[in-house]
């Protein structure tokens with residue numbers, strides 16, 4: 001059995017706390033897409049700023065997960081989780097690309113009603129994929145550590 005680093009639960013707790021923070025940020029960004037009509041340029045710019053900040057947090061969060069070793073630790077404890085953990089980490093670049101695509105779409109000089117609809121669909125897809133990602137991540141980690149650390153929702 002792999003030796004257990006005392007800092008593991010600390011890293012793990014940090015990652016799970018970040019999941020909650022990211023969820024709040026995604027919910028905050030969602031309010032911008034609740035209106036079916038195209039917003040003013042300044043509101044679109046504010047939404048872009050929110051999404052850029054979200055992207056930065058997300059990038060940092062993914063790096064922590066990739067370098068923090070807690071998914072590897074889950075695999076070391078339970079090798080059958082290897083496929084799931086690898087698939088989860090492989091989703092990171094695609095999630096960032098989805099967000100980049102949305103930011104790019106909103107950055108166009110003129111946003112038509114059709115473009116706004118597409119942007120809303122982009123956001124909904126990103127949001128659903130992101131939540132599915134974090135859910136499966138939480139599940140792998142919880143299974144790998146095989147104990148409820150009292151940190152999961």
Ligand SMILES: [Fe+2]
Nearest residue numbers: 062065088137
């Ligand atoms: Fe992740």
Ligand SMILES: [Fe+2]
Nearest residue numbers: 019065134137
């Ligand atoms: Fe995560």
